[in-house]
Amino acid sequence: MNFSIETSGLSKRYGSVRAVDGIDLQVPEGSVFGFLGPNGSGKTTTLRMLLGLIRPNRGRVRVNGADLGSNRYAALGKVGAIVEQPALYPTLTGRQTLRMHATLIGRGRDEVEEILALVGLTHAANRKSKGYSLGMRQRLAIGRALLGKPQLLILDEPTNGLDPSGIAEVRELIKSLPERTGTTVLLSSHLLSEVEQMADTCALINKGKLLFQGPLEELKASAGAFLIAEVDDPTRAAEVFTNSGLEPNIRGSFVEARCDWDKKGRAALLAALVGAGIEVSYFELKQPQLENVFLELTKPGGEG
Ligand SMILES: Nc1ncnc2c1ncn2[C@@H]1O[C@H](COP(=O)(O)OP(=O)(O)OP(=O)(O)O)[C@@H](O)[C@H]1O
Numbered sequence: 001m002n003f004s005i006e007t008s009g010l011s012k013r014y015g016s017v018r019a020v021d022g023i024d025l026q027v028p029e030g031s032v033f034g035f036l037g038p039n040g041s042g043k044t045t046t047l048r049m050l051l052g053l054i055r056p057n058r059g060r061v062r063v064n065g066a067d068l069g070s071n072r073y074a075a076l077g078k079v080g081a082i083v084e085q086p087a088l089y090p091t092l093t094g095r096q097t098l099r100m101h102a103t104l105i106g107r108g109r110d111e112v113e114e115i116l117a118l119v120g121l122t123h124a125a126n127r128k129s130k131g132y133s134l135g136m137r138q139r140l141a142i143g144r145a146l147l148g149k150p151q152l153l154i155l156d157e158p159t160n161g162l163d164p165s166g167i168a169e170v171r172e173l174i175k176s177l178p179e180r181t182g183t184t185v186l187l188s189s190h191l192l193s194e195v196e197q198m199a200d201t202c203a204l205i206n207k208g209k210l211l212f213q214g215p216l217e218e219l220k221a222s223a224g225a226f227l228i229a230e231v232d233d234p235t236r237a238a239e240v241f242t243n244s245g246l247e248p249n250i251r252g253s254f255v256e257a258r259c260d261w262d263k264k265g266r267a268a269l270l271a272a273l274v275g276a277g278i279e280v281s282y283f284e285l286k287q288p289q290l291e292n293v294f295l296e297l298t299k300p301g302g303e304g
Helices: 043-050 072-076 094-104 109-118 134-146 164-181 216-223 234-243 263-275 290-298
Strands: 003-014 017-023 026-028 032-036 058-063 079-082 152-156 184-189 201-206 209-215 226-231 249-251 254-258 280-286
Touching: 003 043, 003 184, 017 043, 017 058, 017 209, 026 184, 032 043, 032 164, 043 058, 043 152, 043 184, 058 072, 079 134, 094 109, 094 134, 109 134, 109 164, 134 152, 134 164, 164 184, 201 216, 209 216, 209 290, 216 290, 226 234, 226 263, 234 249, 234 254, 234 263, 263 280
Parallel strands: 032 184, 032 201, 079 152, 152 184
Antiparallel strands: 003 017, 003 026, 003 058, 201 209, 226 254, 226 280, 249 254
């Protein structure tokens, strides 16, 4: 497998604070990679080191196959990023914004039109960005970062502060990028629920240390999803759960159990409950929250 980003032992201290502490990150080419961690865990510091904005105290970074320390131009030549709040000129139109940046980096007007279409702003290209919704502004900022056709796009909390429709727009755009443009996307977030809607692979960082790296499904499985049913006869329902191989707990009218089954398995359990004459008023697979994942990974005997 080829990696867009590879770090080894990457570390950064601020005084006595180990902001990033020996991170070995591997971001597969062509992935949408979620970099997860609570506030203050070291995400931004890591992203800034990947972009050469701050120097690590220790460790190495390879970006797009080139060593950042010794071959900065090759490493960062095909990288787009938004790590600070994207500053847009409010009085420029979307098209003018992109054209100005294209001129600065030596790209043509055709590419500006391509990007406008890619980020879904062709229809609004002649409107000033101050009249854009937050989601449109973020898409314009992403469009600007995509000028120059980067192989890698790095986004720090790209949906933070957006309203629900803005979040949905930006999410769809990010998800579509590897297939439409071949760009690998690394995005940071403190929300597992957000990352799971965009990313296929992820890393989890806490207090500067990497707790997990790999397929998102694996991370979720390590915390365990919960199947919850509300029923008229919890005792009998619990028997059905047990007979199906689960280990249920009863809480009032709810029966719940850890469960990593796919849709088919869950449908079979529901059918078994109904078949046993049990009235089911609620049936849901509750996905783990980031907090639970942390608890699971940091508990004694866990991976952390
Ligand atoms: N310039 C700095 N000087 C001193 N300490 C810093 C500096 N930048 C970050 N830190 C500290 O390093 C740690 C990691 O911060 P960082 O901003 O990387 O976390 P983060 O995961 O991006 O959090 P957030 O989502 O809140 O930005 C924190 O304890 C923070 O206070």
